[in-house]
Amino acid sequence: MKDSSNTNRRSFIKKAGTSLAAASTLGVAACSPEAKKDVNINFNKTYHWKMTTTWPPNFPVVGEGCKMLAEWVKQMSGGRMEITVYGGGELIPALEGFDAVSNGAVEMNHGAAYYWAGKLAAAPFFTTVPFGMNAQQMGSWIISGGGQQLWEELYAPFDLQPFICGNTGMQMGGWFNKKINTIEDLKGLKMRMPGLGGKVLAQAGGTPMLVSGGEIYTNLERGVIDATEWIGPYHDYKMGFHQVAKYYYSPGWHEPGPVLEMIVNKSKFQELPADLQEIIKTACYRLNRWMMAEFDAKNGEYLHKILQVPEVEVLPFPDEVLMGLKQATDSVLADLTAQDTMSARVYEAYGKFRKQIKSWMDIGEKLFYEQVG
Amino acid sequence: MKDSSNTNRRSFIKKAGTSLAAASTLGVAACSPEAKKDVNINFNKTYHWKMTTTWPPNFPVVGEGCKMLAEWVKQMSGGRMEITVYGGGELIPALEGFDAVSNGAVEMNHGAAYYWAGKLAAAPFFTTVPFGMNAQQMGSWIISGGGQQLWEELYAPFDLQPFICGNTGMQMGGWFNKKINTIEDLKGLKMRMPGLGGKVLAQAGGTPMLVSGGEIYTNLERGVIDATEWIGPYHDYKMGFHQVAKYYYSPGWHEPGPVLEMIVNKSKFQELPADLQEIIKTACYRLNRWMMAEFDAKNGEYLHKILQVPEVEVLPFPDEVLMGLKQATDSVLADLTAQDTMSARVYEAYGKFRKQIKSWMDIGEKLFYEQVG
Numbered sequence: 001m002k003d004s005s006n007t008n009r010r011s012f013i014k015k016a017g018t019s020l021a022a023a024s025t026l027g028v029a030a031c032s033p034e035a036k037k038d039v040n041i042n043f044n045k046t047y048h049w050k051m052t053t054t055w056p057p058n059f060p061v062v063g064e065g066c067k068m069l070a071e072w073v074k075q076m077s078g079g080r081m082e083i084t085v086y087g088g089g090e091l092i093p094a095l096e097g098f099d100a101v102s103n104g105a106v107e108m109n110h111g112a113a114y115y116w117a118g119k120l121a122a123a124p125f126f127t128t129v130p131f132g133m134n135a136q137q138m139g140s141w142i143i144s145g146g147g148q149q150l151w152e153e154l155y156a157p158f159d160l161q162p163f164i165c166g167n168t169g170m171q172m173g174g175w176f177n178k179k180i181n182t183i184e185d186l187k188g189l190k191m192r193m194p195g196l197g198g199k200v201l202a203q204a205g206g207t208p209m210l211v212s213g214g215e216i217y218t219n220l221e222r223g224v225i226d227a228t229e230w231i232g233p234y235h236d237y238k239m240g241f242h243q244v245a246k247y248y249y250s251p252g253w254h255e256p257g258p259v260l261e262m263i264v265n266k267s268k269f270q271e272l273p274a275d276l277q278e279i280i281k282t283a284c285y286r287l288n289r290w291m292m293a294e295f296d297a298k299n300g301e302y303l304h305k306i307l308q309v310p311e312v313e314v315l316p317f318p319d320e321v322l323m324g325l326k327q328a329t330d331s332v333l334a335d336l337t338a339q340d341t342m343s344a345r346v347y348e349a350y351g352k353f354r355k356q357i358k359s360w361m362d363i364g365e366k367l368f369y370e371q372v373g
Numbered sequence: 374m375k376d377s378s379n380t381n382r383r384s385f386i387k388k389a390g391t392s393l394a395a396a397s398t399l400g401v402a403a404c405s406p407e408a409k410k411d412v413n414i415n416f417n418k419t420y421h422w423k424m425t426t427t428w429p430p431n432f433p434v435v436g437e438g439c440k441m442l443a444e445w446v447k448q449m450s451g452g453r454m455e456i457t458v459y460g461g462g463e464l465i466p467a468l469e470g471f472d473a474v475s476n477g478a479v480e481m482n483h484g485a486a487y488y489w490a491g492k493l494a495a496a497p498f499f500t501t502v503p504f505g506m507n508a509q510q511m512g513s514w515i516i517s518g519g520g521q522q523l524w525e526e527l528y529a530p531f532d533l534q535p536f537i538c539g540n541t542g543m544q545m546g547g548w549f550n551k552k553i554n555t556i557e558d559l560k561g562l563k564m565r566m567p568g569l570g571g572k573v574l575a576q577a578g579g580t581p582m583l584v585s586g587g588e589i590y591t592n593l594e595r596g597v598i599d600a601t602e603w604i605g606p607y608h609d610y611k612m613g614f615h616q617v618a619k620y621y622y623s624p625g626w627h628e629p630g631p632v633l634e635m636i637v638n639k640s641k642f643q644e645l646p647a648d649l650q651e652i653i654k655t656a657c658y659r660l661n662r663w664m665m666a667e668f669d670a671k672n673g674e675y676l677h678k679i680l681q682v683p684e685v686e687v688l689p690f691p692d693e694v695l696m697g698l699k700q701a702t703d704s705v706l707a708d709l710t711a712q713d714t715m716s717a718r719v720y721e722a723y724g725k726f727r728k729q730i731k732s733w734m735d736i737g738e739k740l741f742y743e744q745v746g
Binding site for chain 2: 141
């Protein structure tokens with residue numbers, strides 16, 4: 001890396017200076033649209049906001065992080081902004097956050113865009129798509145690659161402002177009661193798998209089942225389902241799946257780095273004083289950063305525990321199985337983009353960015369994992 | 374992934390609830406040590422702080438990001454905190470930030486811990502070590518794996534509070550005027566390479582040279598040096614190295630994801646009202662997140678430009694070369710940890726965390742890059 005310890009660095013500065021002074025200004029403007037606005041803040045007014053979430057109360061990392069965010073906002077605002085966090089079902093049903101924030105019943109909701117796929121077919125592209133980008137790549141697309149603008153456009157008709165606000169990192173492929181050697185082994189397999197992943201599984205001949213968190217363990221134990229995906233080693237271990245399924249597969253082809261979102265009622269957000277707007281935005285970025293760190297640390301710790309369970313085998317999916325699932329994914333995405341104009345636009349932008357970052361990752365992170373990591 | 378749409382999720386909540394309510398409290402406490410403090414803020418007082426940096430003024434992404442951070446802090450504080458950002462050499466020489474913040478001449482400095490290796494042998498572990506952890510792993514270690522606590526302990530005698538505040542991501546291995554086929558090809562090679570990487574190069578028979586940013590291009594053109602590392606495709610392209618060197622190697626074995634730091638004078642930080650402390654901390658996390666996204670996006674874009682230069686070959690280092698450099702690294706690190714107790718302690722903690730996260734990455738991110746990405 002570089003430093004600028006030597007005073008004779010004029011040629012570089014000269015070279016860099018012209019275009020980069022402009023870039024710097026643009027950077028600031030893009031990230032702080034309110035920067036030039038007159039600030040006229042009433043420091044005596046306290047805002048009481050409600051944050052609903054799609055997670056069970058105190059859900060590890062994710063729900064926990066939401067409470068941390070509320071605390072950061074309170075601190076940063078000198079107590080002028082109090083956010084009360086509700087677990088899914090505590091104030092409204094877990095998956096009604098989109099409507100509740102849209103109509104102003106609550107001010108914000110933490111969840112994931114793909115939960116709104118029924119309303120907005122293009123929403124999953126802002127969380128994760130099977131065989132799509134991982135957490136690092138998704139973050140780069142949304143923050144620095146134009147993803148944020150498309151996301152805002154998608155949500156604008158609903159008076160919603162989205163922020164990137166977390167990522168589970170790579171997920172695991174799930175727990176199975178038999179070995180998966182070929183794509184044929186998925187035929188007829190009853191697997192708990194929601195979203196696009198479930199559609200892909202169906203395309204490959206499996207039977208995706210919708211089973212809520214609290215019922216998976218029992219359903220797996222009793223053979224009501226043959227397999228389930230959940231999140232990663234930390235959450236999976238806490239669910240006890242290692243007690244009722246023998247084979248734990250990787251990678252989580254269906255969710256290779258899901259982005260979590262904070263949606264805020266846009267009108268209410270814009271009515272906030274500029275300082276509180278920036279505080280919320282910055283807290284979302286911080287939670288995004290913290291969550292990734294925490295997931296990786298905890299997943300490492302709990303994978304170790306799972307590897308010590310003698311009854312469990314941790315296995316990679318065979319290439320043939322992944323190739324079959326990838327073909328099924330292409331087919332599902334082709335249908336989706338053929339049926340919905342916005343999905344087609346978003347997927348095109350997503351694909352263009354992905355191609356560009358992939359060539360960098362191929363000689364960067366990928367090479368690191370192959371040769372160094 | 375999961376949702377909690379179904380109301381019958383009690384068994385999971387029951388299971389998760391006990392330990393996690395505790396974890397949640399710990400999480401908040403760890404990240405917001407000031408959370409319980411009485412807030413008694415004088416909203417009329419404005420703080421004017423100085424931030425020096427080790428980067429040339431307006432340095433892309435990094436210097437640019439420092440100015441964005443100052444703007445975020447200004448916004449979040451409602452104009453109560455004004456930070457003036459200085460490029461390296463503008464107020465003090467670039468590499469005197471550590472002393473200047475320590476003695477209170479300036480309040481904060483943005484740079485990288487390994488610049489202070491001369492004072493603190495253990496400092497490089499908080500930036501990057503050759504063949505060490507990448508950006509994602511370093512972030513997890515510092516934020517969630519105990520790295521932050523060791524870093525604070527290392528800096529405490531100097532009245533410095535460190536924050537993780539950026540990462541360049543994977544670097545490139547550098548520009549060479551000849552092909553590197555075997556470890557023998559490094560013998561006698563004059564290469565611009567500072568820090569531990571330079572020591573490793575020397576161990577492998579090369580000649581590390583210290584050349585400041587502004588002189589590298591000319592030195593490479595005139596054959597004063599045979600090779601140079603810098604950062605990655607974006608910054609390297611802007612330096613014009615593709616005009617004066619033919620071979621561009623990957624990966625950046627010497628710097629696989631350097632953490633950038635913000636150091637703040639601890640006494641002055643603690644004198645700030647609690648809201649401004651939390652604002653600075655949160656802004657550092659946001660910059661950390663933004664910088665990684667921006668580096669990846671820009672590196673993707675500029676690698677594409679470099680690949681279109683017909684005279685340049687982009688090549689991976691042969692395995693044999695990397696193995697030789699890895700051996701040299703082991704030797705350099707063994708010397709370092711034998712000579713310095715704190716280095717030994719930090720490297721042990723680093724190694725322990727790395728082992729744990731590596732087993733997770735092996736079946737997570739690594740498998741993603743091999744089979745999906």
